[in-house]
Amino acid sequence: MDIKVLLVEDDDMARKRLKRVIEKEGYEVIVAHDGFEGLELFKSERPDVVITDVKMPKIDGIEVMHRIKEMSKTTEVILITGHGDVDMAIVALRDGALDYIKKPIDIDQLIVSLGRAKEKIQDRKKITIRNSILILEDDEKTREKLGKIYVKEGYKVFTAPDGEAGLKIFSENKIDILLTDLRMPKMNGLKFISEVKKITNDCEFIVLSGFGDEADAIEAMRNGAINFIAKPIDLEQLLLSTQKAIDKLELQRSYNYKLRELELTRQIMKRISSEKGYTMEFPENCEQDQSGLVLNLIDIMNISYLLFDKKLDVEFTNQYFQEHSSFLPEKIDKEFFEKLGIRNIDMDRFKEDVDAMFRNKRSKMIKLSMENSAKIIIIKIVLVVEGERREKGLIFIGGRD
Structure with a gap:
């Protein structure tokens, strides 16, 4: 699809x-x-x-x-x-x-x-998008055989007889995996890998090596190939290597997405801070909690937020909350949660979680779901007001659903 x-x-x-x-x-x-x-x-x-x-x-x-x-x-x-x-x-x-x-x-x-x-x-x-593979092999029969195997495995397959033709295909299509022979006319496998890396690193290489190509295969690995497969080709080994390449590529992409989400989160936190005129920081040693916050905060981008202290007294509600809520809370209590659509909240357990959050240097995150599928995220932050550092609770409320 x-x-x-x-x-x-x-x-x-x-x-x-x-x-x-x-x-x-x-x-x-x-x-x-x-x-x-x-x-x-x-x-x-x-x-x-x-x-x-x-x-x-x-x-x-x-x-x-x-x-x-x-x-x-x-x-x-x-x-x-x-x-x-x-x-x-x-x-x-x-x-x-x-x-x-x-x-x-x-x-x-x-x-x-x-x-x-x-x-x-x-x-x-719940859709699956096919991964793509480009097969570079100058032997036509081998190229066609490998193409049929990968089509059967569910890949979107492109083929080329040499590096020059492969580079043209690569420049016009989204390619995830490149399976390349080392010895080819016009442009060999090593040169092809070098040219592709000038365009993007968002792909993985597997090289096919014949007898006597061991040195080139090792050089290809140094240049970023995930594996080399000796000829005659062991198809089981080749398919396992291809899946390994896909797993590595998806992991790297997921990491890049998280980096971007972290940057957006920092920008949002900076923007939120400017509304009140204070500096907002995460506690020390809570990088793990930041990454968890990133994944959840980005999913609730229509953000209302409230600041509260250790006694659960509300100190500040932002403009977005005031515009989209029918009440202005003074305390985080059972009535507060009921008005948000959370009617089965265990307040004793919630207070224990909040106490643990304030005691914990790693700033435990509390997540709750509302009846309308919106979400609540509660974390500990540090406010810097005129040089004085104060620990506070921060509640994010919102959702895209």
């Missing part, structure tokens, strides 16, 4: 360039020249992802995002911003945008943002 992307961009050159990049990554792309056309296309095409420029005539990208979210809360929206729009984009993240990309556009960053969107869509829709 292809993931459909709607690209809304009023600049002709930028739109054409981005369309090529997104299509190469394996997405189906439809384009709109302005916000109004984008909204009409969204109604008829119902894309999974919308990428929209922020500054456009008639209707800007922020308004496009808000209208799309009214029609479909699950559609992932990525904003393209100018330098002066970044603060606005961070606020938009709290209103449901998945990510934002600054101009001039970093293509690698765009690919990471799309990957994050694809991961969420796959999880939500």
Whole structure:
């Protein structure tokens, strides 16, 4: 199943360039020249992802995002911003945008943002997207045999007789795994690996080596190949190596997504701090808790938040909470949770968890779910007010559902 992307961009050159990049990554792309056309296309095409420029005539990208979210809360929206729009984009993240990309556009960053969107869509829709493999082998019979095997295994297969032809295919298509013979006409396997690495590191290599190619195979491993398979080919070993390559690639991509989510989280925390005029920090030695927070916080980007002390007295509620709630709490108690839709809360257990959170240097995270599928995340933070450090509880409330 292809993931459909709607690209809304009023600049002709930028739109054409981005369309090529997104299509190469394996997405189906439809384009709109302005916000109004984008909204009409969204109604008829119902894309999974919308990428929209922020500054456009008639209707800007922020308004496009808000209208799309009214029609479909699950559609992932990525904003393209100018330098002066970044603060606005961070606020938009709290209103449901998945990510934002600054101009001039970093293509690698765009690919990471799309990957994050694809991961969420796959999880939500329970769909499987085929991995792709490019087979470079100058022997036609071997090339066709390997192609048939990988098709049977569920891969999207590309084949080429030499490095030059393979490089052309690679430049036009999203390739996950490259299976390359070392000895080929026009461009050998080592040169091919070198040329691909100039383009991207978002792929894995497996090399096929014949008798006498051991030195080249070792060199290929030094240059990043995950394995080499000696000829005659052991198919079981080859398929195991291919799965190992896929696992490594997916792990690296997941790591890149988490890095981006961590950066977004830090930006959101900085923006939240600026609303109240204080500095907000995580306690010392809680990197593990930060990574856990990242995965959960990004999923509840429509953020209301409250600050409370060790006695569970509420000290501050942000503007978003005040605008979207029918009450202003003074204390985190059973009534507070009931108004949020949590009616079976064990307050004694909750107080124990909060006490443990404040005692624990690693800042235990507390997670709760509301009746409307929204989520609550509670963590300990450190406020720095006029040089004085104060431990507080921070409650995030929100959700995309």
